[in-house]
Amino acid sequence: MAILVIAEHNNVSLHASTLNTVSAASRIASLTSSEIHVLVGGAACRAVAEAAARIAGVAKVKLADLPHLGDMTAESHAALIVAEVTNGTTAYSHILSPATSHGKNTLPRVAALLDVAQISEIIAVEDVDTFVRPFYAGNVLVTVKSSDVTKVITVRTTGFDAAISEGGTAVIEDTSATPDAKQPRLISRELSKSTRPELGAAKVIVSGGRGLGNGENFQSVLGPLADKLGAALGATRAAVDAGFVPNDYQVGQTGKIVAPQLYIAVGISGAFQHLAGMKDSKVIVAINKDPDAPIFQIADYGLVADLFTAVPEFTAAL
Amino acid sequence: MKIVVPVKRVIDYNVKVRVKADHSGVDVSNVKMSMNPFDEIAVEEAVRIKEAGNADEVIVVSCGVASCQETLRSALALGADRAIIVETDVELQPLAVAKLLAAICHKEKPQLVICGKQAIDDDANQTGQMLAALMGWGQATCASKITLNENVATVTREIDGGLETLEFPLPAVISADLRLNAPRYATLPNIMKAKKKPLETINPGALGVDVAPRLRTLKFSEPPKRGAGIKVADVAQLIDKLKHEAKVL
Numbered sequence: 001m002a003i004l005v006i007a008e009h010n011n012v013s014l015h016a017s018t019l020n021t022v023s024a025a026s027r028i029a030s031l032t033s034s035e036i037h038v039l040v041g042g043a044a045c046r047a048v049a050e051a052a053a054r055i056a057g058v059a060k061v062k063l064a065d066l067p068h069l070g071d072m073t074a075e076s077h078a079a080l081i082v083a084e085v086t087n088g089t090t091a092y093s094h095i096l097s098p099a100t101s102h103g104k105n106t107l108p109r110v111a112a113l114l115d116v117a118q119i120s121e122i123i124a125v126e127d128v129d130t131f132v133r134p135f136y137a138g139n140v141l142v143t144v145k146s147s148d149v150t151k152v153i154t155v156r157t158t159g160f161d162a163a164i165s166e167g168g169t170a171v172i173e174d175t176s177a178t179p180d181a182k183q184p185r186l187i188s189r190e191l192s193k194s195t196r197p198e199l200g201a202a203k204v205i206v207s208g209g210r211g212l213g214n215g216e217n218f219q220s221v222l223g224p225l226a227d228k229l230g231a232a233l234g235a236t237r238a239a240v241d242a243g244f245v246p247n248d249y250q251v252g253q254t255g256k257i258v259a260p261q262l263y264i265a266v267g268i269s270g271a272f273q274h275l276a277g278m279k280d281s282k283v284i285v286a287i288n289k290d291p292d293a294p295i296f297q298i299a300d301y302g303l304v305a306d307l308f309t310a311v312p313e314f315t316a317a318l
Numbered sequence: 319m320k321i322v323v324p325v326k327r328v329i330d331y332n333v334k335v336r337v338k339a340d341h342s343g344v345d346v347s348n349v350k351m352s353m354n355p356f357d358e359i360a361v362e363e364a365v366r367i368k369e370a371g372n373a374d375e376v377i378v379v380s381c382g383v384a385s386c387q388e389t390l391r392s393a394l395a396l397g398a399d400r401a402i403i404v405e406t407d408v409e410l411q412p413l414a415v416a417k418l419l420a421a422i423c424h425k426e427k428p429q430l431v432i433c434g435k436q437a438i439d440d441d442a443n444q445t446g447q448m449l450a451a452l453m454g455w456g457q458a459t460c461a462s463k464i465t466l467n468e469n470v471a472t473v474t475r476e477i478d479g480g481l482e483t484l485e486f487p488l489p490a491v492i493s494a495d496l497r498l499n500a501p502r503y504a505t506l507p508n509i510m511k512a513k514k515k516p517l518e519t520i521n522p523g524a525l526g527v528d529v530a531p532r533l534r535t536l537k538f539s540e541p542p543k544r545g546a547g548i549k550v551a552d553v554a555q556l557i558d559k560l561k562h563e564a565k566v567l
Contacts, residue, residue, distance in 0.1 A: 073484070074447065074457055101477040105459050108412070108447035117413050117532035120442045130536065135440050136335045140344060142440075143537040184456050184486035187472065191480035198479065204566075229567075247497065248479055254496055256478075262566040279544055283564045285556065291549075300547035300564065303556050313553045318567070 002035040002059075002090050003028055006081065006097035006106070007052050011042045011070055014051040016201045017098035019162035024155045025096050026057050026163065027125040034093065035059035039175070041080045043070025049172050056164040062088075062175045068183065072102055075183040078109035083177035085114065085150065092150060093128070099154035107154050116148035123159030137253040137276040157200065158259035158280055192248050194233075199251065202232035204262045207251055207278070208244070209236040211267020211288065211307055215244040221308065222266060225315045234258065236274045252277035267307045270295030287311065319429035319488075320375045321364040323398065324419055325357040327382060327389040328439045337538045344538060353389045356434025358396070359494040362501035363464060364432050365397035372466050375399050377426060381410055381418050387517060394512035395504035401517040406529060408522075412440075414529040416448035421525035423453055428489065430471070435460050435493040450491040458484050460495040 003025045008015040018038070025036045038052040041064040049063040064080050085092050095110065097103035099121045111118035123141075124132040130145045131153065199205065206226040212218045218239065226233050234256070235249040251258055253276040263281035268274060270286070270293055278284070279298055286299035289306050296302040303310060329335055329344070330352040336345045353361075364376045378393040380386035381404040390401035404418045423431065436443035443459075450457035458473035462481070465472040466488075474483045476495050504512070522529045550556045560567040 074459075078451065101460070101475075104443050105447065105457075108444035109451040109457070111444070112413060112416055112448035112451035115413075117411060118442075118444050118448075119533065120440075120444060134541075135538075136329075136344070137438070137441065138541060139335050140337055141539050141541050142535055143539070144533045144535050146533055148532055184458070184484040187483040187485050189477075189480065189482040200478070247476065262560070262564075283560070283566050284544075284547075285560070296549070297546045298544045301556055301559055302547065302549045303553070304549060305552075310553055314556065317553060317557055 001032065001093040002037050003094045003096065004085065004092045005036060005038045006095065006103065007038050007040045007048060008098050008100050008102060009040065009042060009045060009048040011045045012047065014048050015098070015100070016162060017100055017157045018052065019055065019165055020157035020160045021096050021098045021155045022055050022057060022163040023160040024122065024125060025094070027160070028094055028128055031128050032093070037062055037090065038170070039081065039084060040064070041069045041077055042072070043067050051165070053170040053172050054166050054168050056166070056168045058168050058170040061170050061172045063172055064175045064177060064179070068181045069179070071183070071186040073183040073186065074105040074109050076179060076181065077102070077106045078113060079179035080177055081106070081110045082113045083179045084175055088175065088177060094151045094153060096153050096155055099156050103154045107152055111152040114150055114152065116150050116152055117146060118152045118154070119144060119146060120154050121156040122153055123156050137273070138279070139276070156257065158257055192246060196226060197230065197232045199232045199234055199256045199258055202260050204229045204231035204264070205234045205251070205258060205260045206231045206264045206266065207234035207236070207268060208239055208266050209268035210238040210242060212239065212244060218244045221311050225264070225311055228315055228318045236268055236271065238271070265295050265299070266311060268295050269293045270298070319373050320377060320426060321367060321373050322377050322379060322419070322423060322426060322428040322431045323357070323360050323364045323393070324379050324415070324431070324433045324445065325361065325389050325393050326354040326434070326437045327351050327380065327386045328354045328437055331355055331438055337540050341537045341539055351385070353392050354434050354437045356436060356438070356494055356496070358501045359496070359498050360432040360434050361393045361396050361398060362499050363494060366499065367466060368397070377402065377428070379404065379419060379422055381406070381415050383407055390517060391512050392504065394515045395509045396502060397508070400515055402520060403517065404520050404522055404525065406522050408529050409531055410529055411531050411533060412442050412444035413448055413532060414527065415445050416452055417527045418522060418525060418529065419445070419449050420452040421527055423449070429469070430488055431491045433491065433493050435495050446491045446493040453489070453491070456486040456490040457492070458486070458490070459493040461492050462495050462497040464492060464498070
């Protein structure tokens with residue numbers, strides 16, 4: 001038996017979330033002595049397969065390089081995974097995907113087609129069939145044991161360290177799977193462009209709330225600090241709803257779940273919905289003028305100050 | 319055309335959920351229950367499609383204990399036409415719910431299913447995708463905009479880092495994200511009217527679906543609490559602490 005990890009990528013480069021997922025797979029593999037295989041499905045994506053083959057701990061990369069897989073629709077990729085698992089040469093005990101938009105879209109489809117349960121966003125592996133996952137936006141942790149032959153799992157990347165991306169020498173094998181090509185037509189994909197790191201992968205995040213007052217302040221106060229720290233910019237749902245920044249800045253229960261080395265919360269009161277998305281950060285700094293703001297209850301370092309003077313001072317002192 | 323909207327009864331989003339002392343579950347005694355907020359958005363969208371003249375009937379479906387009837391009545395008060403409860407005391411997991419909904423879809427033959435992207439209790443984000451797979455239909459999860467033109471749906475989805483727009487033929491499953499719409503409040507006359515709308519009770523056996531759970535829950539626990547740190551006096555001290563104590567600068 002082997003473990004199949006679904007690579008997250010954009011046909012050009014391998015996404016970092018794949019590394020965290022390989023780590024989760026390694027944890028299972030260490031209990032069962034199984035091999036880890038990575039499935040790369042896409043169009044003109046051999047470079048991605050080559051990157052996957054270099055991940056430490058990966059034994060084999062299965063490459064499905066087909067034009068219709070390039071748009072990453074759930075329909076075509078679920079068909080690919082099911083074809084690989086049911087008709088391929090290897091028997092798989094576990095199928096793991098990072099809990100990205102693509103993974104969350106695709107894996108439930110895979111599970112239903114295989115007639116097994118799907119286990120969402122695991123944060124820990126307790127045994128080959130036993131996993132911990134959050135309920136109620138992380139307010140409750142639940143340990144579940146699966147009785148299915150094939151375990152179909154999405155992995156919350158903040159729960160596992162990244163596997164080492166170099167040094168592995170896995171073989172790349174073209175898959176013989178012939179997935180169904182029936183799928184929706186992709187009309188457009190608009191990804192916001194930024195020179196800053198991506199929220200999910202950033203080591204430092206500077207995040208702002210309603211305390212910034214408006215979108216202009218948000219960029220002019222937090223932008224320079226983020227640039228100096230090489231940080232990503234994040235925001236609360238309140239700041240997004242108030243129109244300060246686009247939705248993809250959002251950190252929290254309804255946005256991104258992040259766990260950087262350093263999270264600097266500026267003008268953020270600390271609503272539960274926001275805390276659910278960042279409370280696993282290594283070090284949390286809060287800057288807020290209200291000494292009673294709930295954010296101070298979880299911050300490692302709190303500074304009670306007017307953000308409009310404290311943040312520029314912070315930026316200048318770095 | 320018919321639209322089916324599955325709705326789930328969950329602990330109200332304003333309630334602070336507590337784990338029972340014996341770790342067997344969360345405490346639901348004397349706790350306010352409501353419709354899952356994402357399902358409310360799905361009901362609203364279906365009702366708006368009907369009001370725009372693009373659908374004839376909105377059917378709401380809930381699977382679970384008898385008190386899910388209350389959730390269905392709230393959906394009827396928002397403008398749905400009739401309701402179906404698939405009643406069971408068995409703990410239902412997403413695959414079982416998707417199978418029950420598939421059986422309902424075979425019976426009712428809707429052109430569209432609109433569901434919430436996930437329930438705020440188990441946060442699974444699975445049922446819509448599973449239903450689409452079981453029916454062999456297309457899907458668009460996390461929708462922030464839906465346009466229907468004859469038998470073609472154009473849906474904008476929220477994805478990591480931005481948006482994507484898909485076009486596909488109906489029937490299909492669409493799951494609602496937060497920004498799809500802002501649900502209306504039920505008015506008193508509509509709440510009264512909802513009491514007279516048809517509500518059918520079916521049991522899972524009659525649909526030929528095995529709803530036995532595939533996952534066994536061993537334990538519920540609370541995550542480790544993060545303690546408060548210290549307050550620093552000024553920016554200089556903050557930078558000093560980050561450099562020398564936390565070593566993150």
